[in-house]
Amino acid sequence: MELFPPLPYEEWRATKETLHRFAQVVGKVRLAASPRRNHWWNVPFHLTGRGMTTRPMGLGDDGGFFCVDFDFTAHRLEVTAGDGSAASFALPGLSVAAFHDRLRAALAGVGARAVIALPRPFDLPDSGRPFAEDEEHCTYDPAQANRYWRILSQVNLVLEEYAAQWSGKTSPVHHFWHTFDIAVTRFSGRVVHHPATVDPVTREAYSREVVSAGFWFGDPAFPRPAFYSYTAPEPEGLAGQPLEPAAARWVERNGSHLAVLDYEDARSAPDPKGAVLAFLDSAYRGGAVLAGWDTARDACPDGTTDPVVAAGPG
Secondary structure: OOOOOOOOHHHHHHHHHHHHHHHHHHHHHHHHHOOOOHHHOOOOEEEOOOEEEOOOEOOOOOOOOEEEEEEOOOOEEEEEEOOOOEEEEEOOOOOHHHHHHHHHHHHHHOOOOOOOOOOOOOOOOOOOOOHHHOOOOOOOOHHHHHHHHHHHHHHHHHHHHHHOOOOOOEOOOEEEOOOOEEEEEEEEEEEOOOOOOOOHHHHHHOOEEEEEEEEEOOEOOEOOOEEEEEEEOOOOOHHHOOOOOOOOEEEEEOOEEEEEEEHHHHHOOOOHHHHHHHHHHHHHHHHHHHOOOOOOOOOOOOOOOOHHHHOOOO
16 A cells, blocks of 8 residues: 555545535534534544544433444445444435435434534535535545545554654644644643634634644645644744755745645655654744743653654654
8 A cells, every 4th residue: 555645636626525515514413412622622533444433422311322434445424323223325426415414314313413503514615505405516436535534544643653752732633524634733731812803713722822733635725735734823933944854835824824745745755754754843843942832841752851852753
């Protein structure tokens, strides 16, 4: 199996846009049926050996619970309940509207209760159209969907290795369905006070100072997959900090700066995993040092007392 197989954005764009909306439908079920965690950690998906999962949720007074899983090997959506009941359906050939209807039926079939508060896309061009009316997005190429999951799984393991080199407060490695990226976040511990104009989602997500890193699959504004990192709040001078490898760069996006390593540059490097880890470390180093993090506070598992040094690829 190839590490980081090719992923041309335009080649699978139609499948990606359909999958993104499938994920948002299931993600909103997860949002409705799980207790809120700090920084919205209850909301994202986690990877499995065949796809990705919501994890068990919806605990009722009777002890019942349920789980929703994407299987990108058999290309089915599976809904299972704690009492052993299950329902599933095939993914190829479905529009978003049909997917939404079949998921609702599958949930009802196992007795799961979850009411989506806003049953329409979040922060997508068609955010005003209900899922139940979307017949436009209906492309599901099984080979492309499987490749998406395999790349997610590979990136997940690289991010787990990066996460293991820091013993301070760290998020899980998780796949956010609203932005369709996979990420892991390190925290300095310092509280961030936002102005009253900041929306409640952002306020909670960035209630502490962070350096976040991850991978996204591209969008119309940035039509290629890439690894990224950012520091929030952004310290002055961040975009002037050196990055590794040489192909990495700083990109201005939405009024702040992202460290970016294009997926093609990573996969074509002599040591692709090493290139990604070097990139993540250099971006972390730039943000944490400028922000004045106590980088020597959190010892690493190997006993190193400076996680900035320990987080390198060596």
